[in-house]
Amino acid sequence: RNTEGNRMHLHICDQVFVVKVQQQASFSEDTSCAYIDLKHKFPSYAARENKFGPLGLFNLGEIFDSCKSFKAQATDKPIALTVSSESDSIIKAVLALGAYSIVHCNTDLAVAMGCIQPLLSEISSNSSDPRNTESNVELQVQDCLAGLLKAKTIGWADFVFGGFDADEYKHLGCPLNADLHEIVPGKLIIMRGPRDLPSGATWLDTVHADGRIGPRDFSPTHFADILQQLNVQAVVQCSTPLYDSHGFEEAGIAVVDLCCEGDSPPPVDVLSKFIAIAERLPGAIAVHGGAGPGWSGTLAALYMMKHH
Template structure:
């Protein structure tokens, strides 16, 4: 089949092809190595943990094959190419400290094959998130010191542990300031967690009690929990452990009303 190859920077090329290997390149396959777990019809962007893994794998390849051309290989479909461009762009930002104009110039020849990311909510989208938006976000986070891939800069093990829906489904969004998590549920028998099956009896998802989150939130020095969904647990456990609870409920899958946003900022 036809192979589309685009030089990006240094010895790095983007290769859009269904073939698994190419004679002129050392290949790194995006589709077989780096994954995004969708909720509905969403397909990215990749998590910060995945961005870091890609960064490390590519760095090692560059060192191991110090004269060869490296192909970042992706399948010829819009979503795969979009994720590949996002990862390669992220690499350039974290490796070379490039600004957005330089990054977009390096990938300009493949941008026609990218599509906007979509929200996790099913149905019609009212907002398109472009690769450029995501890369701008990473640049901003890096400039503020929120993301650091240097030695001791990023703890992949900790990130992956809390990221897992089997452990916490929790992320530190702004270091030292904001943590996002799935809401706990009241679980009978005083258990800390419970696995909920799907209709066919296979594993569906894991629910966590407020007790499960107390230790984790204290590790992150969380002072207050803001409840955005309908209450599904007693807040007393948090209060008893020195964590305040604020009620700012609004309809799921909608934008927060202005008064909710204002109250949230006041608490933060």
């Protein structure tokens, strides 16, 4: 840790530093480092950031690519990730550097947590929540990095050439394209529920009375084209569908109804049916929710706990 005027340098690992800038306007880069600006180079989808966190796997992939590119161009230069003093900017650096330590420096969880401890101290000294919102989920940085380490160990988050496709993940995960995420490669996908749209449209933006644009809705036909490419054989409904299943069935994708009323957790019989469906089908399944808090995530987590 080295404080100098408008900036604070924190060494993390493998010649990677974080430069915390108090006032961005008065900060100027020097030639001794290769700089990556986390705040501006990797913006998040603002409408979802407060709910789901500040960084996704595709952000990490872009950061890793930038680090590798800088190292290839100037191997003797350290890499400096610049962040502002706000908590949301620092938490991006925490996740990015912890992930870098695990993925590219091959450290274990304890070493990775030790690397980012100075940054964690910066967050704890700031009274505001990094997501600027209340959450009913207690998800710690260590949980995120432990999940990434597990994914790396079993080959799900392999950022080497031919491994994890960050561009595809970013494209499909964007709410303007599909709002779809492959959770278990080749087996389990979670997506937002489709809707029947007027005049045969495959997508439609919701425009509120005050002019704000809401979430983009997609038709079953839009999703069917994507799901076929991912070898999806069945769509599991965890909420009351707002669409006719014909669009999926025409594409050779079965539709399974596991809907249940109310906001309670999934009952045992639903859990058993879901696991049975996933195990019987040789291909992938896609799940969309809405019936209670986190049904899709709960079902996915149970499948992963049993099989991985």
